Amino acid sequence: MQLSKKEVLEKANSACKDTLMETLNIEMVDFGDDYLTARMPVNSRVHQPDGVLHGGATAALAESVGSFASHVFMDTENLFIRGLEITANHLKSVKSGFVYAKATFLHKGRTTQLLDIKVTDEADNVISVCRLSTISLPKK
Structure with a gap:
């Protein structure tokens, strides 16, 4: 049985309890x-000392x-996912509001995956462009 969009988002957000994602108030939204x-x-909890979004918080997002x-898109009943490498190019500063990170696959292999992640502000301005490689490994 395939989960609904709402069920997938609820499941993802419930997995964030007591993690860095909860600390940073990261929420899966779509x-x-x-x-x-x-x-x-974006508030003082994720600011660098001069009052703008910290690049490390952006990378964590x-x-x-x-x-x-x-x-979500791999067979995690038999596999677990780990990040291998992340790069982030920060292009614009943000002081308040929300930032949104949209992850899309550039490569979805059986073992390795490569994702393009664009971070935007509420006006859809690009804040950062990131790349993440992940690996899928057998649970057994």
Whole structure:
């Protein structure tokens, strides 16, 4: 039985309890056939000292949504997913509101996956462009 969109998002968000994602208030908000989107509030909890979004928080958002995308779209009954490498190019600063990270697959192999993750602000301006590679390994 295939889960509904609402059930997938609820399952993903419930898995965030007591994790970095909960600490940063990262929430999975949308997904489709080939993407997953998360959002994170921009406030003093994720600021660097000069009052703008910290690049490390942006990278954590990107890795979270990319890893969840691999988890949602791969066979995780028999496999577990781990991040291998993340890169982030920060293009614009944000002081408040929400940022959104949309993960799409560039490669969805049996063992390795490569995801493109665009982080945007509420006006759809590109804040950061990230790439995440993940690996799927057998649980047994």
